[in-house]
Structure formats: structure tokens, C-alpha cells
Amino acid sequence: MLIVQKYGGTSVGSVERIKEVAKRIAKSKKEGNDIVVVVSAMSGETNKLVELASKFSQTPKRREMDLLLSSGERVTSALLAIALTDMGFETVAMTGRQAGIVTNGMHTKARIEYIDKKPIEKELKKGNMVVVAGFQGITEVGEVSTLGRGGSDLSAVAIAGSLNADLCEIYTDVDGIYTTDPRIEPKAKKLKEISYDEMLELASLGAKVLQTRSVELAKKLNVKLVTRSSFNDNEGTYILREEDIMEKPLVSGIAIDKNQARVTLRGVSDKPGIAAEIFRKLAEDGVNVDMIIQNVGLEGETNLGFTVPKDELDTTKQSMEDINASQSLEFDQEVVKVSVVGVGMKSHSGVACTAFDTLADEGINIEMISTSEIKVSMVISEKYGELAVRALHDAYKLDN
Amino acid sequence: MLIVQKYGGTSVGSVERIKEVAKRIAKSKKEGNDIVVVVSAMSGETNKLVELASKFSQTPKRREMDLLLSSGERVTSALLAIALTDMGFETVAMTGRQAGIVTNGMHTKARIEYIDKKPIEKELKKGNMVVVAGFQGITEVGEVSTLGRGGSDLSAVAIAGSLNADLCEIYTDVDGIYTTDPRIEPKAKKLKEISYDEMLELASLGAKVLQTRSVELAKKLNVKLVTRSSFNDNEGTYILREEDIMEKPLVSGIAIDKNQARVTLRGVSDKPGIAAEIFRKLAEDGVNVDMIIQNVGLEGETNLGFTVPKDELDTTKQSMEDINASQSLEFDQEVVKVSVVGVGMKSHSGVACTAFDTLADEGINIEMISTSEIKVSMVISEKYGELAVRALHDAYKLDN
Numbered sequence: 001m002l003i004v005q006k007y008g009g010t011s012v013g014s015v016e017r018i019k020e021v022a023k024r025i026a027k028s029k030k031e032g033n034d035i036v037v038v039v040s041a042m043s044g045e046t047n048k049l050v051e052l053a054s055k056f057s058q059t060p061k062r063r064e065m066d067l068l069l070s071s072g073e074r075v076t077s078a079l080l081a082i083a084l085t086d087m088g089f090e091t092v093a094m095t096g097r098q099a100g101i102v103t104n105g106m107h108t109k110a111r112i113e114y115i116d117k118k119p120i121e122k123e124l125k126k127g128n129m130v131v132v133a134g135f136q137g138i139t140e141v142g143e144v145s146t147l148g149r150g151g152s153d154l155s156a157v158a159i160a161g162s163l164n165a166d167l168c169e170i171y172t173d174v175d176g177i178y179t180t181d182p183r184i185e186p187k188a189k190k191l192k193e194i195s196y197d198e199m200l201e202l203a204s205l206g207a208k209v210l211q212t213r214s215v216e217l218a219k220k221l222n223v224k225l226v227t228r229s230s231f232n233d234n235e236g237t238y239i240l241r242e243e244d245i246m247e248k249p250l251v252s253g254i255a256i257d258k259n260q261a262r263v264t265l266r267g268v269s270d271k272p273g274i275a276a277e278i279f280r281k282l283a284e285d286g287v288n289v290d291m292i293i294q295n296v297g298l299e300g301e302t303n304l305g306f307t308v309p310k311d312e313l314d315t316t317k318q319s320m321e322d323i324n325a326s327q328s329l330e331f332d333q334e335v336v337k338v339s340v341v342g343v344g345m346k347s348h349s350g351v352a353c354t355a356f357d358t359l360a361d362e363g364i365n366i367e368m369i370s371t372s373e374i375k376v377s378m379v380i381s382e383k384y385g386e387l388a389v390r391a392l393h394d395a396y397k398l399d400n
Numbered sequence: 401m402l403i404v405q406k407y408g409g410t411s412v413g414s415v416e417r418i419k420e421v422a423k424r425i426a427k428s429k430k431e432g433n434d435i436v437v438v439v440s441a442m443s444g445e446t447n448k449l450v451e452l453a454s455k456f457s458q459t460p461k462r463r464e465m466d467l468l469l470s471s472g473e474r475v476t477s478a479l480l481a482i483a484l485t486d487m488g489f490e491t492v493a494m495t496g497r498q499a500g501i502v503t504n505g506m507h508t509k510a511r512i513e514y515i516d517k518k519p520i521e522k523e524l525k526k527g528n529m530v531v532v533a534g535f536q537g538i539t540e541v542g543e544v545s546t547l548g549r550g551g552s553d554l555s556a557v558a559i560a561g562s563l564n565a566d567l568c569e570i571y572t573d574v575d576g577i578y579t580t581d582p583r584i585e586p587k588a589k590k591l592k593e594i595s596y597d598e599m600l601e602l603a604s605l606g607a608k609v610l611q612t613r614s615v616e617l618a619k620k621l622n623v624k625l626v627t628r629s630s631f632n633d634n635e636g637t638y639i640l641r642e643e644d645i646m647e648k649p650l651v652s653g654i655a656i657d658k659n660q661a662r663v664t665l666r667g668v669s670d671k672p673g674i675a676a677e678i679f680r681k682l683a684e685d686g687v688n689v690d691m692i693i694q695n696v697g698l699e700g701e702t703n704l705g706f707t708v709p710k711d712e713l714d715t716t717k718q719s720m721e722d723i724n725a726s727q728s729l730e731f732d733q734e735v736v737k738v739s740v741v742g743v744g745m746k747s748h749s750g751v752a753c754t755a756f757d758t759l760a761d762e763g764i765n766i767e768m769i770s771t772s773e774i775k776v777s778m779v780i781s782e783k784y785g786e787l788a789v790r791a792l793h794d795a796y797k798l799d800n
Contacts, residue, residue, distance in 0.1 A: 015455045022456075049475065055415045056422075056479060057486035064485070064493045071471035075449065078468035079456060086457035093464045097541060142498060181792035296455070 001166040002034045006156035009043035012076050021085040021230060023265040029089055029094040032123050038134040038156040039080055051275040062107035066146045073133035081131045091129040101137035108228035109148035112137060150211025157214050161221030166397055168223050171230035172209055176237030178220025179398040184386045187399040191252060192359035195242040198252045201341040201375045242343050250344035250351060251396040256389050257337040260307040262379055267327025278325055285319045287312045291370040305368055336385035338376040340392055352376045357396040364388055401566040402434045406556035409443035410573045411630035411724040413475050413583035421630060422483040430487055434524050438534040439480055441472025466546045473533035481531045493531040494705040499539035509548035512537060515562040550611025557614050561621030571630035572609055576637030579798040580654040584786045587799040591652060595642040598652045601775045611632040642743050649753060650744035654789050657737040660707040662779055665717055667727030670702040678725055685719045687712045691770040703792050706769055736785035739777040740792055752776045758795040766787055
């Protein structure tokens with residue numbers, strides 16, 4: 001098998017950890033696999049560099065930040081290659097540039113344009129292993145750029161896609177994706193498999209494990225992912241195409257997003273174009289609107305509700321005052337969004353109904369509802385958030 | 401003026417030091433100069449990386465060491481560019497690759513093959529300053545390589561040469577080149593000017609300030625150098641072509657080299673080719689022979705003496721036993737080499753004589769003598785080394 005392994009910051013956070021990781025890689029190599037490794041900076045290093053830069057400027061140039069930040073992954077890749085070579089496994093370290101990762105010029109949050117797979121393939125053909133510095137690439141004109149949050153995952157997925165790898169293993173310090181946050185519901189179970197789309201909807205469960213953009217890219221390139229811990233030998237969670245999942249449970253997980261605030265505009269003129277005006281303004285001002293609901297109102301007026309991230313609420317207030325499109329504005333920060341996610345919903349009715357019944361039984365009022373083919377999201381009062389998660393986890397029997 | 405400034409590790413060893421350096425650069429820029437800066441890694445960083453690598457291998461691959469070590473200078477260059485930009489001076493950081501520094505493939509001790517000056521010139525034309533990561537370059541095929549000890553000086557001199565800069569300022573933590581080591585002779589004076597050739601002969605005085613290879617390159621490219629301290633505003637020492645030196649003192653300085661051992665071969669057959677055989681063998685075994693003297697002996701035999709670095713004495717013993725070219729071998733580690741250096745010697749006779757007289761007056765026996773156009777070197781007993789330096793410093797009136 002050709003396997004791309006990605007190790008995050010905590011997995012390579014010390015000399016001892018790098019040695020452990022080297023042993024894990026060596027084991028897989030001895031089992032006959034061809035291996036490409038993608039590494040993050042040692043944990044803490046990137047923050048240290050960001051802090052150093054902040055001593056010189058509150059608005060450091062993004063181009064220079066990229067030169068600065070890309071050094072952390074270079075160090076890890078060189079050290080790991082040195083360790084593996086010393087263990088008798090010929091290994092070549094590569095920077096993002098040397099690994100053929102070509103990005104656009106958006107410094108500190110670049111996108112991968114394409115990957116020239118020849119340099120890595122050349123080393124693999126010689127029987128060598130390759131350790132690539134994640135998080136970074138180079139533009140067509142030679143500028144170093146980093147890929148932003150979750151960038152090393154993105155490097156790994158993109159490389160796996162370009163090489164047509166059999167598997168992309170994402171190693172972190174958690175075991176995989178759970179049916180819900182185990183800190184809220186101790187009975188939460190680790191999932192064996194999950195579809196790309198479910199994973200995207202469960203972002204709040206997996207955000208620390210895997211960023212949305214990496215899952216999207218994996219889906220696009222059809223890269224089979226598994227997220228596992230580098231601290232034990234437990235099996236992880238596979239993230240696959242829906243059609244490759246053996247057993248399709250009705251519901252895969254319950255997500256909770258505590259970073260939402262609800263905005264209600266009352267007395268909006270019910271005329272064509274008014275909603276477009278509101279959301280165009282918010283988009284221009286950089287606000288990420290999530291759920292949107294509109295109720296029919298009385299006498300040519302309507303009520304419009306939507307949610308935004310809590311830290312974008314001030315911007316939202318200003319934006320709404322600027323366009324003055326409603327008679328009154330209401331904001332509620334004390335809400336959470338609870339979501340029930342599962343591909344099984346597509347073929348089974350009644351899933352949403354169970355969710356509403358469950359919350360009603362607990363006496364929890366649902367303030368907003370939004371549904372997709374594989375998800376039911378409900379905005380409720382913040383104080384009932386954890387209760388709702390546990391009740392729903394129970395209702396869908398996710399603990400067995 | 402177009403000035404290339406190079407700052408060593410202690411000069412950029414902390415946030416505060418980098419800020420001081422930024423102020424110094426800004427001052428020169430405000431005076432109307434175009435400036436290219438070359439920086440080393442923050443002091444201690446390179447050693448830290450070397451030590452990290454040693455945790456994984458006692459024989460780390462040189463290619464990966466270069467990836468590892470080149471990261472330190474990247475960090476400094478980015479930080480300094482961020483600082484200068486924040487002060488209102490548009491500044492671009494460049495890696496060795498981006499600055500067009502092309503090296504051969506000798507990892508960890510590469511040579512600069514050539515410099516493509518276009519990238520730096522392009523930025524200078526826009527009025528920007530450029531901060532280049534020293535110590536590193538890239539091969540024609542994209543491999544990162546470092547330049548070995550004194551590599552950042554070499555980067556600076558090579559860039560100054562390629563840009564035809566008016567001056568290359570080497571900033572360290574010492575004020576310049578002194579007539580002798582001030583720890584031995586407190587009356588030592590800082591030199592205003594010195595020729596490239598004298599500087600090369602005075603290597604032992606300037607080694608910590610400037611490596612031989614950088615002086616050689618400066619001479620070859622006719623780069624006007626000045627070494628100064630970044631910790632004060634004292635004038636430094638200019639290193640120039642001999643013809644550009646205003647006042648040519650008879651003697652510029654007294655150097656002492658404590659790292660020499662004397663080897664004497666007695667009873668060497670006095671036949672053609674025997675000396676060649678001895679020194680070919682030593683060269684093959686990697687021994688750096690310095691002074692060589694041969695005395696005419698008696699009855700077809702001769703005595704041969706030479707000096708080698710102390711830490712190469714064991715190799716030398718083995719080499720001499722291998723070829724068995726003499727009747728007896730003598731080794732003396734308790735010697736030093738004291739040298740009187742000055743371009744004025746070329747046109748004035750009697751300089752060597754003064755040296756011999758001075759040592760004789762002090763009762764110091766001279767064991768070996770070697771002279772060049774601008775230098776008289778004498779090997780004497782180690783215990784008289786410092787006395788000899790002070791006496792010679794006095795004899796040539798170097799304290800005024």
C-alpha cells in the first residue's frame with residue numbers, strides 16, 4: 001500500500017515523541033508499505049514564532065510571516081528524516097517547495113493550486129521514504145506561503161490525492177471521531193466509519209481533529225482518510241465516500257456549537273430583494289452567517305432570523321444599523337446550536353421528528369430549526385445545550 | 401551609497417538586539433543609502449538545532465542538516481524585515497534561494513557558485529530594503545545547502561560583489577582588528593585600515609571577526625570591507641586593496657598562533673622526491689601543514705621540519721610512521737608561532753632583522769623561521785609567546 005501519514009504538533013512535540021513517531025513509521029514500512037510522511041511544527045513552535053513577530057509589529061507583513069512560520073515544519077521534517085535514516089530507513093526530507101506543492105499567493109492562508117508529484121514519486125521509486133514539511137508551499141514565482149489553520153492536514157490530503165495513495169492517516173492526540181463530545185456525554189462511542197458529508201456536518205466534533213477544508217478536499221479527490229492517535233494503537237475513525245461505508249447508521253453523531261449568536265430582525269419590509277440586501281451587506285462586512293429562517297409576517301412585513309459566530313456579533317450589529325432594514329433588532333448570545341447528523345436520514349423519515357419530540361420531552365424550547373439531507377440543526381437556549389446533547393444521544397441509541 | 405550590512409549572531413541575539421539593529425539600519429537608510437542586510441541566526445539557535453539533531457543520530461545526513469540549519473537565518477531575516485517595515489521602511493525578507501545565491505552541492509560546507517543579482521536589484525529599484533538570510537543558498541537542482549563556518553560573512557561579501565556595492569559592513573561584537581590581541585598586550589591599538597593580504601596573514605587576530613575565506617573572496621571581488629561593532633558607534637577597521645590604503649605602516653600587527661605543533665624528521669635521505677613523498681602523504685591524510693624548513697645535512701642526509709595544527713599531530717605521527725622516511729622523529733607541542741605582518745615590509749629592509757634582534761634581546765630562542773613578502777613568522781617555545789608578542793609590539797611602536 002502507498003500510505004500518506006500526517007503527524008500533528010503534539011505527535012512530534014518533543015525528541016521522545018519524534019522517536020516514537022519514527023518507530024511507528026518504521027513499523028509500517030517494514031510491513032511492506034510505501035510511505036510519505038507530512039509533519040507539523042513541534043507543538044508550541046508556531047505560537048513562539050508568532051509571539052516573536054508580535055514584539056516587532058502588531059501588523060506584521062503576511063509575506064514575512066510566511067517565511068517565519070514555514071521554518072517550524074522544516075525543522076521537524078529534517079529531524080524526523082535524520083531519525084529514520086539513523087534507524088536504517090533511507091529517508092529524504094522535503095520542504096513544501098521541494099515536494100512540488102504549488103500555492104496561490106494568498107500569504108498566511110494560501111490555497112494549493114496543484115502538486116507536481118514527480119519529486120516525491122522519484123524518491124519512492126528508489127525505495128526511499130519521504131518526510132514533507134506540511135503547512136507550506138511555494139507560488140509559481142517562488143514566494144513561500146503557508147496554508148493557514150489545518151494546513152498540514154491539507155498538505156497531506158493533497159499529496160495523497162496527487163499520488164493516488166491507498167490511505168491518508170491523520171495522527172493527532174485523540175483516538176478518532178466520537179458520536180458526541182465525550183466531555184458532555186461519557187457514553188459517547190468512537191465511530192468506525194463516517195462519510196465525508198457527515199464529517200463536514202460534525203465539524204464541531206472533529207474540528208480539533210480535522211479541519212473542514214481538508215475533509216472537503218479529501219472528498220473532492222476521493223482520498224480515504226483515517227484519523228487516529230499517535231499515542232496508542234487504537235483503531236481510528238475512517239472517513240470515506242458514503243457508498244464505501246458498510247453499515248449506514250440512521251444517525252452518526254450529535255454536534256454542539258457554542259459559538260453561535262442569534263439575530264432577529266422584526267418588521268422587515270416583505271418586498272423582493274430585501275433579504276438579498278441584508279445578506280450581501282453581511283458578506284461584504286465579512287460576517288459568516290450560518291442558519292437563516294424567515295417567517296411570514298403580517299401586513300407586508302416579515303421577521304428574519306439568522307445566526308452568526310459570537311465574535312462577529314459586534315460587526316453584525318453595526319452592519320444592520322447601517323442598512324436600517326428592520327423596525328427592531330434583537331440579539332441573543334445565550335444560545336447553542338445542536339445538530340443531529342447521519343446519512344441514514346436520507347432514506348428514513350422520522351429522524352427530525354424524534355429530535356423535536358426528545359427536546360419537547362425535556363421541556364426545551366426550540367428557537368430555530370434548519371435541516372439538510374443529512375442533518376437537523378436546532379438553536380436552543382444555551383443552558384439546555386448539554387442536556388439536549390445527552391437526551392438526543394440517548395434517543396438515537398448512539399451508545400451501542 | 402549602496403551598502404551591504406551583515407549582522408552576526410550576537411548582534412541579533414534577542415528581540416532587543418534586533419530592534420537596535422533595525423534602528424542602525426534605519427539611520428543609514430535615512431542618510432540616503434540603499435541597503436541590503438545579511439543576517440545570521442540568533443546566537444545559540446544553530447547550536448540548539450545541531451544538538452537537537454544529535455539526539456537522533458551521531459551521523460546525521462548532511463542534506464537534512466542543511467534543511468534544519470538554514471531555518472535559523474530565515475527566522476532572523478523575517479523578524480528584522482517585519483521590524484523595519486513596522487518602522488515605516490518598506491523591507492523585503494529573502495531566503496538564500498530568493499536572493500539568487502546558487503551553491504554547489506557540498507552540503508554543510510557549500511561554495512557559492514554565482515549570484516543572480518536580479519531579485520535584490522528589483523527590490524532596491526523600488527526603493528525597498530532587502531534582508532537576506534545568510535549562510536545558505538540553493539543548488540541548480542533546488543537543494544538547500546549551507547556555507548559552513550563564517551557562511552553569513554561569505555553571503556554578504558558575495559552579494560556586495562555581485563551588486564558592486566560601495567561598502568560591505570560586517571557587524572559583530574568586537575570593534576575591529578587590533579595590532580595584536582589586547583588580552584596579551586593592553587596597549588594594542590585598533591587599526592584604521594588594513595590590506596586584504598595583511599588581514600589574511602593576521603587570521604589569528606581576526607578569525608573571530610572575519611573568516612579567511614570571506615577575506616579571500618572580498619579580495620577577489622574587490623569588495624571594500626569594514627568590520628565594526630553593532631553594540632556601539634566606534635569606527636571599525638577597513639579592509640582594502642593595498643593600493644587604496646593611505647598610510648602604509650611598516651608593520652600592521654603581531655599575530656600569535658597557539659595551535660601549532662612542530663615536527664622534525666632527522667636523517668631524511670637527501671634525494672630528489674623525498675620531500676614530495678612526505679607532504680603528499682600528509683595531504684592525503686588531511687593534515688594542514690603550515691611552515692616547512694629544510695636544513696642541509698651531512699653525508700647525503702637532511703633534516704626536515706614543519707608545523708601542523710595540534711589536533712592533527714596524532715594523524716601526522718601515524719602518517720610519518722607509515723612512510724618511514726627518516727631515521728628519527730621529533731614532536732614538540734609546546735611551541736607557538738609569532739608573526740610580524742605588514743605590507744610596508746615589501747619596500748623596507750630590516751624588518752625581519754628587528755624581529756630577530758628583539759627576541760634575542762629577550763633571550764628567546766627562535767626554533768623555526770619562515771618569511772613572505774609581508775610577514776615574518778617565528779616558532780618559539782610556548783612559554784615565551786606572550787612576552788615575544790609584547791616585545792615585538794613595542795619594537796615596532798605599534799602603540800602609537
